[in-house]
Amino acid sequence: MTTVSLPAPAGVRPRRVAARWARRGPLLPALLFTIVVTQLPFAATLVISFTDWNALYPDRRGFAAFGNYTAVLGDPQLRSSILTTVILTVSVVLVSLVLGLAIALLLDRRFHGRAIVRTMLIAPFLVVPVAAALLWKHALYNPEYGLFNGILTGIFGPGAAQPDWISDAPMFSVVSSLVWQWTPFMMLILLAGLQSRSPEVLEAARVDGAGALAVFRHITLPHLRQYLELGALLGCIYIVQNFDAVFTITAGGLGTANLPYTIYQTFYQAHDYGRASAAGVIVVIGSMIVATFALRVVSSLLKQEADR
């Protein structure tokens, strides 16, 4: 519908050229800006990845061919951080998506104070991530005066177990804090989805005697598919790149170093520019494969867009 454009003035050549530029013109600033600021650095990363370049040894610069790549791929630390990234991203996205769906279904019903409950639920998403990570690390997880152990003491008395949450379960601690931050985000997307269902269709289903479960399976879930995909897609984009929680809560220790953290360290602390770049390129290639597959093959987001 909306792709219907204004009728092009046929025949007159200069006017047609002008019309073409009238279309492209508004797009160009954003496109050029994006290409210059995001694509050029990646091209530079690619070039640097083939050089021997450690800022601590400026004399030893040279062409490294695939040296950095074999070093990076042979590095057990980097391979473990790839695995960590996958586990972290998949668990946070899945758990927060499921929780977000459950909460969105709860909030889709009318009850007293629904607006207040929604406002309270949004709060975790609005707290600055570094602040949230500090809050979890010091005010909640801390083994001596954190709230969690404080509650345990409050309930079970002075002899209560006082686990050291972060060292005992580092991955779980990071994932929990991220799930807390991202569930509201998923909930907001899915709530928008629920509220855009057609009330006529729902009413018709009820009149036909469909139970709540049948309505959910055959009407709500198919309608929500796009919203679930969108939540998963945006969640993946932002959680793959998570730096704040890993940096703040565990400082990459105890097997929680993900790719952004590892690259940050290779570059910022080891000053190994060549190797950091090679790691970056590998991450980009991996992301491209996953993203293309997700968007072009599995997702209905772009198909729907193209149909319009």
Add this chain to the structure above:
Amino acid sequence: MTQTLSAPTGTAVPPPARPRRVRRGRGGAVLGVVAWIVGIAFFFPVAWMVFTSLHSEQAAATNPPDLTAPLTTDGYREFFATNPWPYLINSATASVVSTALVVVLALFAGYALAIRPVRKWSDVLFFFLTTKMLPAVAGLLPVYLIAQHIGLLDNIWLMVILYTAMNLPIAVWMMHSFLAEVPVAILEAAALDGARLPTVMRRVILPIASPGIAATALICFIFAWNEMLFARVLTGVVAGTAPVFLTSFVTTQGLFLAKVCAAATAISIPVLVAGFAAQNKLVQGLSLGAVK
């Protein structure tokens, strides 16, 4: 027959409907309570952060927590005594200016993609989204080297440029779906009246798409205000942003729980206030391309 006779009041309500409606009502009340519990559970850490920030260091670090300790604003006084203003101003500059730039660029791009579509427009949209999927950290080093070369390290305008690039893809995507809602007939009428692009933008598109523009701006502002990795690597003394200040604040001062909570609360307040005030727009904005 016998059934209707046995019903003493003889109401016309069909038997199966009534119990179901009653059950739904009671279940609804229970689920409402569940929703309240979930809401309080999610809000609780935020409330705890604010609560802790209003205590003396001694009262904040007790186990079990002392809920009756007297409240004090010492934590905030000490936080503001460390002079966080330059960092807050840097964050405000980077977030507000980059958001304004993103909105303008994305508005025109959205126009080109949704209202007078360029050819292969869905490929262009796909391109924007893929740039968002490339992990930003992989471009960090060249950005650092280039910035160092042209003397933009530790300069807040570098952060403005980077945050604009960071948010532009999502903003283009959102703006495209909001502008796709603008009725074509209105635009055709405007074109017949001889209106040019700036006029069409200002008089026709802006009024219709303003809720979408507000949602886009809010989300870009939140992400820019929250960003830390790039700010940590590329800024320092002069251009440090609030999140960077928060981490350095903790490591240089040792741990003072109440003061850290006060700092975390103070830095989160702009986003919390903006987000609470515009939560309906947030819902609308986050569902971006899917709302069709």
